[in-house]
Amino acid sequence: MTRYICILILSLFMSAVPSYASDTADGSEQGKINPKEIIFEHLGDGYGWEVPFNHHKRIPLPIIVFGSDGLHIFSSARVTDGQVYKDGDATFLISKDEASGNRGKLVEIVNGKEERPLDISITKNVCALFIAVIFVASLLLWLARHHKASGFKAPRKGLGAIEALVTFIYDGVIKSTLHDKARKFAPYLLTVFFFILGMNLLGLIVVFPGGANLTGNIAVTLVLAILTFLVTNIWGTKHYWKEIFWPDVPMWLKFPLPIMPVIEIFGMFTKPAALTVRLFANMMGGHMIVLVLTLLIFIFAAVNPVAGGATTVVSVLFSIFMLLIDVLVSFIQAYVFTMLSTIFIALAQQHEEHKKEEKKEEKEEAQAGQPAVAQPAAVR
């Protein structure tokens, strides 16, 4: 085993040197590499989808914008290389203006100024989103078809793995937290879990069908968190709302200054914010580490060919290690998002049952001639 590993490392090292040579030839043409730009280009969105081994060709994707004179749909190939595209009377180009904050985004030239139109283009991320939807839906429909056809027969191999995930989330998280309400919220929570997991894993594949930093994009995690927020609050019980606006705390904490209600309302919004940032930061961090490790090769190669060769070995090994960790993180983050959503929903599903019991006990105590000890704070 160690012999194979040695051979592998050695061959990596040897292949690193000639590849370095071609890189310098490229580098001298393009000038100095800008790591920040490369990293943010890969982390962010784009109007085309990069293909491996070629910096100029991209898979063109449709651009859909509502400009000053209505809807425009055209291929991204018309603008991604810095061209100016005229569609009827409107003129579009990808902005290079650093100051306006529109850099890299499609703008319309109106009266000589760059203006951002309403942009619902099928960008790289949107396309990856569709691929993730198709991927997740087909996997789960496959599982459903198996269940419809074979009933109780346990699925094997790949399907077995998917079902193991379903039962892991359904029995381990949803049922144990929501109990009798599990069936009501399971479709949403399971969909969220598989969608996040699918996007995470597809994001780890470096070339075409994957590679988009979807769950590391704040818009995606924000939407997911908003959905959990909506589900939590739309199906929240009376008791939940009472706990927010009139919690069981001493009077001076809620009247005349509503300190506790303000804190509770604030808490309503910090929950989805935490969900958004946690998933976003974790997945973006994973992508960024791999990108930085890869870029280290080129940075060191620019300094010294031997250093570049040595860094290749280390970087590649580290990248593989980090990608493997990211596979784990993909699962953990999907799991954590689902678990927290379940807990937030469960918190809004509480009824007054144990409170009534508490009151009964208090009454009994009072009847027994003992002073009833109210512990509302402890209950909360």
Next chain:
Amino acid sequence: MELFTPDFGLIFWMFVAFGVLFFVLWKWAWPVVLKTVDSRADLIDKGVEYAQSAKDQLDHARESAQAVLDDARKQQADILREADKLKTQIVEQARSAAQIEAQKVMDSAKMQIEQQQKEAQLQFRNQVSEFALRIASKVVKNEMKDQKAQTQLVNSMLDEIESK
């Protein structure tokens, strides 16, 4: 594109994509999958419960079988004891019956003997009287001529003997 400012286009498409995915899965995947998962869990629970009760029943059955066996053994012993008792009783009864029968036989034999004795005595008496008559007649023939006087004499003599 900036990292921390959510892009409107992506938010819009994310809502659409999630909506479509949720609808598709909610309509065609989750009901089937969750139903099977739930009912399979129920089935397994029931199976375990059934196995447990079956095991209980089996243990119970073994116990009851043992009880039946013990009971049978006890009954067997009882029956044997009863039979033994009955045997001795029958033997006893038979013996006593035989005794009674023997007594009866003996009694009847005694009576017969007595009867025969009586008959024999009577016969003997008749014979003796005949012999005596014959002897007497011979004696009296020689001594007496008169028949009548002779017979009277003899009878008085016989009465004398008898009264003795």
